[in-house]
Amino acid sequence: xxxxxxxxxxxxxxxxxxxxxxxxxxxxxxxxxxxxxxxxxxxxxxxxxxxxxxxxxxxxxxxxxxxxxxxxxxxxxxxxxxxxxxxxxxxxxxxxxxxxxxxxxxxxxxxxxxxxxxxxxxxxxxxxxxxxxxxxxxxxxxxxxxxxxxxxxxxxxxxxxxxxxxxxxxxxxxxxxxxxxxxxxxxxxxxxxxxxxxxxxxxxxxxxxxxxxxxxxxxxxxxxxxxxxxxxxxxxxxxxxxxxxxxxxxxxxxxxxxxxxxxxxxxxxxxxxxxxxxxxxxxxxxxxxxxxxxxxxxxxxxxxxxxxxxxxxxxxxxxxxxxxxxxxxxxxxxxxxxxxxxxxxxxxxxxxxxxxxxxxxxxxxxxxxxxxxxxxxxxxxxxxxx
Amino acid sequence: xxxxxxxxxxxxxxxxxxxxxxxxxxxxxxxxxxxxxxxxxxxxxxxxxxxxxxxxxxxxxxxxxxxxxxxxxxxxxxxxxxxxxxxxxxxxxxxxxxxxxxxxxxxxxxxxxxxxxxxxxxxxxxxxxxxxxxxxxxxxxxxxxxxxxxxxxxxxxxxxxxxxxxxxxxxxxxxxxxxxxxxxxxxxxxxxxxxxxxxxxxxxxxxxxxxxxxxxxxxxxxxxxxxxxxxxxxxxxxxxxxxxxxxxxxxxxxxxxxxxxxxxxx
Numbered sequence: 001x002x003x004x005x006x007x008x009x010x011x012x013x014x015x016x017x018x019x020x021x022x023x024x025x026x027x028x029x030x031x032x033x034x035x036x037x038x039x040x041x042x043x044x045x046x047x048x049x050x051x052x053x054x055x056x057x058x059x060x061x062x063x064x065x066x067x068x069x070x071x072x073x074x075x076x077x078x079x080x081x082x083x084x085x086x087x088x089x090x091x092x093x094x095x096x097x098x099x100x101x102x103x104x105x106x107x108x109x110x111x112x113x114x115x116x117x118x119x120x121x122x123x124x125x126x127x128x129x130x131x132x133x134x135x136x137x138x139x140x141x142x143x144x145x146x147x148x149x150x151x152x153x154x155x156x157x158x159x160x161x162x163x164x165x166x167x168x169x170x171x172x173x174x175x176x177x178x179x180x181x182x183x184x185x186x187x188x189x190x191x192x193x194x195x196x197x198x199x200x201x202x203x204x205x206x207x208x209x210x211x212x213x214x215x216x217x218x219x220x221x222x223x224x225x226x227x228x229x230x231x232x233x234x235x236x237x238x239x240x241x242x243x244x245x246x247x248x249x250x251x252x253x254x255x256x257x258x259x260x261x262x263x264x265x266x267x268x269x270x271x272x273x274x275x276x277x278x279x280x281x282x283x284x285x286x287x288x289x290x291x292x293x294x295x296x297x298x299x300x301x302x303x304x305x306x307x308x309x310x311x312x313x314x315x316x317x318x319x320x321x322x323x324x325x326x327x328x329x330x331x332x333x334x335x336x337x338x339x340x341x342x343x344x345x346x347x348x349x350x351x352x353x354x355x356x357x358x359x360x361x362x363x364x365x366x367x368x369x370x371x372x373x374x375x376x377x378x379x380x381x382x383x384x385x386x
Numbered sequence: 387x388x389x390x391x392x393x394x395x396x397x398x399x400x401x402x403x404x405x406x407x408x409x410x411x412x413x414x415x416x417x418x419x420x421x422x423x424x425x426x427x428x429x430x431x432x433x434x435x436x437x438x439x440x441x442x443x444x445x446x447x448x449x450x451x452x453x454x455x456x457x458x459x460x461x462x463x464x465x466x467x468x469x470x471x472x473x474x475x476x477x478x479x480x481x482x483x484x485x486x487x488x489x490x491x492x493x494x495x496x497x498x499x500x501x502x503x504x505x506x507x508x509x510x511x512x513x514x515x516x517x518x519x520x521x522x523x524x525x526x527x528x529x530x531x532x533x534x535x536x537x538x539x540x541x542x543x544x545x546x547x548x549x550x551x552x553x554x555x556x557x558x559x560x561x562x563x564x565x566x567x568x569x570x571x572x573x574x575x576x577x578x579x580x581x582x583x584x585x586x587x588x589x590x591x592x593x594x595x596x597x598x599x600x601x602x603x604x605x606x607x608x609x610x611x612x613x614x615x616x617x618x619x620x621x622x623x624x625x626x627x628x629x630x631x632x633x634x635x636x637x638x639x640x641x642x643x644x645x646x647x648x649x650x651x652x
Contacts, residue, residue: 074554074558075557075558076554076557076558096554096557096558097557097558097559097560097561097562097563098560099558101558102558102559103554103555103558105551105554105555106551107549107551109549109551109552109554109555110555111552111555111556111569111570111573111574112552112574113573113574122556122559122561122569123559123560126559126560126561126565127560170555170559171558174559174560
């Protein structure tokens, strides 16, 4: 894929943000949606608005209910309660074969007895589209997914990446209002996955279709999406743009699930208008946070600090706040950066990264067993109350 | 090529001898000139000629083929429906019972199946006059009953292996459920349907015990005729008949295996 195409993604991703525009009506409106299988609650009272032309990722671990939510949108599962509206239309009484959605399955679900061409054409044949038009649209679609010349092959004669593109073509041929993708890149190897991510984004933008992608891979969610909804045990715990999810997680679960993070438990010692101070037993330190938090004295809170937010040194920093000290337990050299594991006096392990900016600083870099200080800015951590 | 261990070769030779020596001797003796089955006196095809003049054998063969064809086809339909119910309808009341009952004829001694069917047919006839008497129809019903179990097992295992998202994908692309079945489910399980039908056909053709119970005058199947003839002493024309059957079956198996190959590849 050319670099120019990747840049178009940037402009869209940073361009329109319908979810901050009050006047914009949501395209998909999910309200109080619940699904239980017997005693097990797969999806628990989920409400979510998704806007036209968004590429929305549902992110969560296995069994968090993200696939069930997707299958309810497609019409394969009936909600136990709640409502789904697509483009203003209630979906409750509409069966899967009449919904304005199409789905790309994790297993691709290509019909093994039909050629690539027949697979892609299937949706149009069922709709009774004229033969000449079908041929034209199938050819167009195969060009879009770069599979010209494969029309007569059977799915069994294709590679994993080609099958993935056939599945995508088949799900797009009916020009659905909403495309649902269940782990679309899950079955591909790492390199192919990275290439395909950008292809997927390009196709989404050139066609202007709204995408909802289910994934368990946080990196994939960050790369693809306009917004991410993080799911845990059937609930949506946070919705936001990728950088907001990463930098402003609202709970320990989100902070921990997206990327790597160090969480210090502490109690409030001073609660002022524009700052908070905590004492952390675990970190053996006092913490100063440079903004107000609604809390009470002695309340238990957590401070989440990403490994790259630390500055690592062998010298004790000035001041009384916002640093911990420990010994280097483990160093992983990754080339562009080194990951340190620091063992604190309390027994807690802390991860910190140090970028290898200087080729000749091997001397200055802390080594195994050294006593080091990890300091952070008073705005670098995120205060979490849950 | 790696050299094969000698004991494996010996085991293979012994195994094949054990399985095929009787069949080979049967074929050889079908060309025997002598009236005595076990004494070789010269090459001749006269028993084949005799066979073609025997209206009893030919009639029985024709009856057996008709029964096998009809009951295999009926068993295919009912067995497939049973397999679909057991794999595609989720949980429902009595599912385990149905599953057990569908497969019960597999393990039921044939004598008991035959006897119980006979009693049922007699009771039905006296209750509402159908089936009137016993013959072709009752044998077909009986064979359909136990062949259905085999079809259900074969088709069920194929349906379980089949990725259900294939059906969901067709539904998602706008096919109504009945359409999904004919466009996707049926082609995908076709190999199982073919083998289920062939299995039923063979089982029906082969059955002696159940047919003996539920048959009536004028509806003697080939196994019944052969068995009654052998009781009066083995005559060489039976060898000729057996040879013809073996050749037909071998051809059938060869054709089936070449036809099944492309289906399995996809």
